[in-house]
Amino acid sequence: MGRENHSPQARIRVEKLVKSFDGQPVLAGVDLEIYQGETFCIIGRSGTGKSVLLKHLVGLLTPDRGTVWVDGEDIFRVPYGRLRQIRRKFGVLFQGAALFDSLTAEENVAFPLRMLGDRRLGEAEIQKRVRRCLAEVGLEDMGHKYPAELSGGMRKRVGLARAIALEPEFILYDEPTSGLDPETAQTINELIRKLARELGVTSIVVTHDMHSVLEIADRAGLLYEGRMHWVGTIEEMRRSQDPILLRFVKASEYQL
Amino acid sequence: MLAPTALEVLAHIGRYSLLIGRAFRSVGEWRTYWSAFFLQAVRIGLDSLPIVILAAAFSGAVTTVQTAYQLVSGLVPRSVIGSIVTESVILELAPVISALVLAGRVGARIAAELGTMRVTEQIDALEVMGLNAVSFLVLPRVLAGLLMFPVLITAAAVVGIAGGLLAGIVSGELPPAEFLLGARSFFKPFDVVFMLIKAFTFGFLVTSISCYQGYYASGGAEGVGRATTQAAVVSCITVLLADYLLANLLL
Ligand SMILES: Nc1ncnc2c1ncn2[C@@H]1O[C@H](COP(=O)(O)OP(=O)(O)OP(=O)(O)O)[C@@H](O)[C@H]1O
Ligand SMILES: [Mg+2]
Numbered sequence: 304m305g306r307e308n309h310s311p312q313a314r315i316r317v318e319k320l321v322k323s324f325d326g327q328p329v330l331a332g333v334d335l336e337i338y339q340g341e342t343f344c345i346i347g348r349s350g351t352g353k354s355v356l357l358k359h360l361v362g363l364l365t366p367d368r369g370t371v372w373v374d375g376e377d378i379f380r381v382p383y384g385r386l387r388q389i390r391r392k393f394g395v396l397f398q399g400a401a402l403f404d405s406l407t408a409e410e411n412v413a414f415p416l417r418m419l420g421d422r423r424l425g426e427a428e429i430q431k432r433v434r435r436c437l438a439e440v441g442l443e444d445m446g447h448k449y450p451a452e453l454s455g456g457m458r459k460r461v462g463l464a465r466a467i468a469l470e471p472e473f474i475l476y477d478e479p480t481s482g483l484d485p486e487t488a489q490t491i492n493e494l495i496r497k498l499a500r501e502l503g504v505t506s507i508v509v510t511h512d513m514h515s516v517l518e519i520a521d522r523a524g525l526l527y528e529g530r531m532h533w534v535g536t537i538e539e540m541r542r543s544q545d546p547i548l549l550r551f552v553k554a555s556e557y558q559l
Numbered sequence: 560m561l562a563p564t565a566l567e568v569l570a571h572i573g574r575y576s577l578l579i580g581r582a583f584r585s586v587g588e589w590r591t592y593w594s595a596f597f598l599q600a601v602r603i604g605l606d607s608l609p610i611v612i613l614a615a616a617f618s619g620a621v622t623t624v625q626t627a628y629q630l631v632s633g634l635v636p637r638s639v640i641g642s643i644v645t646e647s648v649i650l651e652l653a654p655v656i657s658a659l660v661l662a663g664r665v666g667a668r669i670a671a672e673l674g675t676m677r678v679t680e681q682i683d684a685l686e687v688m689g690l691n692a693v694s695f696l697v698l699p700r701v702l703a704g705l706l707m708f709p710v711l712i713t714a715a716a717v718v719g720i721a722g723g724l725l726a727g728i729v730s731g732e733l734p735p736a737e738f739l740l741g742a743r744s745f746f747k748p749f750d751v752v753f754m755l756i757k758a759f760t761f762g763f764l765v766t767s768i769s770c771y772q773g774y775y776a777s778g779g780a781e782g783v784g785r786a787t788t789q790a791a792v793v794s795c796i797t798v799l800l801a802d803y804l805l806a807n808l809l810l
Contacts, residue, residue, distance in 0.1 A: 363683050383584075391689040401680035415688050418591050469688075
């Protein structure tokens with residue numbers, strides 16, 4: 304499988320990923336490696352393809368060229384049944400939360416447990432886990448509400464509770480704090496850090512918010528014109544003189 | 560809307576076949592979809608029973624009146640009207656009119672539901688959990704269609720014949736005894752088998768085509784609207800085509 308060619312620690316390896324929509328190039332050869340236990344932030348202007356890149360990591364979009372390796376398996380070459388197994392290592396928080404609108408918040412969080420959890424998981428155990436996950440995101444009282452009755456920020460937090468219900472090894476966050484008030488955003492940032500620290504989760508966070516990046520990231524990468532223009536640790540970012548990175552950071556009105 | 564080219568139609572048929580194939584690939588994982596199956600069966604049945612019954616009753620009644628009008632010569636016994644009405648209702652009117660009504664109701668609802676799930680990334684969320692989203696969404700709807708279309712169409716046939724009988728009484732053209740005599744004397748059990756074959760076929764076509772339209776919806780609320788209309792239109796056309804082919808093959 305070519306595993307030996309790769310850096311032994313890289314758990315996700317994106318290789319020369321190319322994707323265009325209707326002849327319009329979005330990703331033009333993205334290379335990226337994600338290591339066990341780290342929190343990696345993907346930054347970049349709106350419309351540069353951050354969400355598109357994130358969807359390739361779990362095979363929701365198929366690349367025109369290039370590929371993605373997860374723990375040494377090429378996710379676009381394995382059979383569909385195996386891809387489903389690999390996907391269970393992931394929890395994903397979508398940009399619009401993607402809650403099932405016919406189910407309450409509680410039922411949304413319980414859904415993966417019921418459908419894919421251990422068959423012996425009893426109803427009492429499921430309820431306990433659901434309450435725990437909702438409590439993590441500070442929504443223990445909102446369980447009976449339908450998504451339409453929740454604010455945008457609340458929906459996002461329910462989406463996060465659902466993403467962590469099956470205790471994934473990787474969590475992908477698509478703009479977890481956008482549209483939240485600073486205090487709730489802070490809670491989410493702390494939660495991301497806590498999941499990484501206590502459960503050893505490997506996290507990939509797409510965000511505009513430079514404050515979040517400095518708060519949670521071990522490393523970050525700037526997606527620019529279809530490529531990872533700059534990748535480095537937060538320390539390196541503070542010292543970087545890269546003009547495009549500086550321009551992005553300045554535009555976020557945030558002093559490093 | 561411009562008419563699609565032959566190549567586009569072929570591309571649709573290919574993608575549709577792949578989707579249905581993928582749906583049936585996880586048919587063994589009943590745990591993930593059986594409760595959705597019951598929900599869908601109840602919805603298809605209850606949602607549509609009144610309108611299907613109404614359409615059937617009137618089409619039966621109209622057929623009686625019209626056949627009586629056409630058979631003005633005294634040479635043919637009036638009981639023949641009963642046999643013509645019964646045969647028309649069982650062979651053609653009940654299955655086709657019900658299927659067209661259901662294409663509008665059930666088909667449009669399925670496409671709107673799946674289309675909304677697509678554009679709000681709910682389908683992506685299902686896939687990413689490691690579920691076969693196609694099976695999870697398409698199987699319960701298609702299986703419910705296979706179960707409920709025959710039930711609804713059988714009810715439509717019974718009501719359609721009753722409508723015809725009633726129209727005979729109301730118009731004073733045909734006493735019930737003669738209607739029933741005609742109905743019985745030309746009745747063939749194969750007619751009912753043929754009706755059920757049509758019902759299964761239409762049930763599969765309407766639900767699977769609508770699932771396809773919804774599953775591949777794109778472009779926000781407008782895209783969902785487009786998928787919904789397309790589901791109803793394409794289902795209707797396919798039902799009519801299948802109706803003609805089945806008549807050619809089996810009659
Ligand atoms: N399914 C799709 N079909 C066609 N074009 C798409 C599709 N998904 C994304 N695009 C296009 O790809 C480009 C990148 O989109 P993407 O959603 O990844 O941006 P983004 O970096 O996440 O932006 P934002 O920060 O605003 O969320 C956009 O120009 C978008 O129009
Ligand atoms: Mg995005």
